[in-house]
Amino acid sequence: MSEGIGEARTARAVVVAALDAVIDRTLRDAELVHEHPAPGRWLVDLPGTKKLKTVCGLIVGEHALRVEAFVCRQPDENREQLWTYLLQHNARMYGVAYSVDRVGDVYLTGRVPHAAVTPEELDRLLGAVLNYADDHFNTMLEIGFGTSIRREWDWRVKRGESLRNLEAFAAFAQAGRTEPADGGGAPPPESGG
Incomplete structure (x- = not known):
């Protein structure tokens, strides 16, 4: 039984290392400021014009790469109007969607299967996060x-x-x-x- 667990951990470590290499190369090529606090975990600074900086987290999960970016804190007023606005945009968005956490803070979140994580796809996803966080x-x-x-x-x-x-x-x-x-x-x- 413990042999199977060890093999699973080794296989996961290989996947994380491979995806980390793709992410590292993509971020360096794009000259984006980033941190790599742990294997499979990345924080990327996306510079904007309206929202001056969006920090995007990339987390290698069991089956997919999770993309998470904080957009704004919970609204003081007109929550339903804001949720409606965000949901209407979700249908037209690529790779990520607006979501809210338990307190009502607004995020962009998405998941990409491991096999789809390429430099081109990461660039497209990070561009989408920046566009949606900044434009709206x-x-x-x-x-x-x-x-x-x-x-x-x-x-x-x-x-x-x-x-x-x-x-x-x-x-x-x-x-x-x-x-x-x-x-x-x-x-x-x-x-x-």
């Missing part, structure tokens, strides 16, 4: 965190603070407002004492 990120934030975004926008405008990292939400934050976003012009001059 601002819309997900507007749906799930709209009140917070508008509140932060208003607070910064009132105090003359920089809106630089909120620029992507300018139209959203100002929708339905009748006054200019900058509060009606330049801030009043400071009074001398």
Whole structure:
């Protein structure tokens, strides 16, 4: 009995080593920042434009390579609207799908059979993860965190603070407002004492 267990462990170690070699070569060729904390486990940084970085985990499982990437934390509001938005996109996505964990945080997850793990397929999958996390990120934030975004926008405008990292939400934050976003012009001059 223990001989069979040993053979199974050896066979698994061979599979993990072979897939690790493919993953390592693919990530190095793509010049992606990555970590390899243990055999069969990888963390890859995917640089985006809207979501500046998506960390994607690649985990060699018993029969498939698991792909997991955190997209955003659980929404503060409009959960059902956000879930509907994500589910409508799932039908058109390649290799991964949106999912939520027990607390409602949003992930991209997928599985690829060992035999399908090639440099070309890994590149395609990582591109899909980056595309889906990045392209829909601002819309997900507007749906799930709209009140917070508008509140932060208003607070910064009132105090003359920089809106630089909120620029992507300018139209959203100002929708339905009748006054200019900058509060009606330049801030009043400071009074001398």
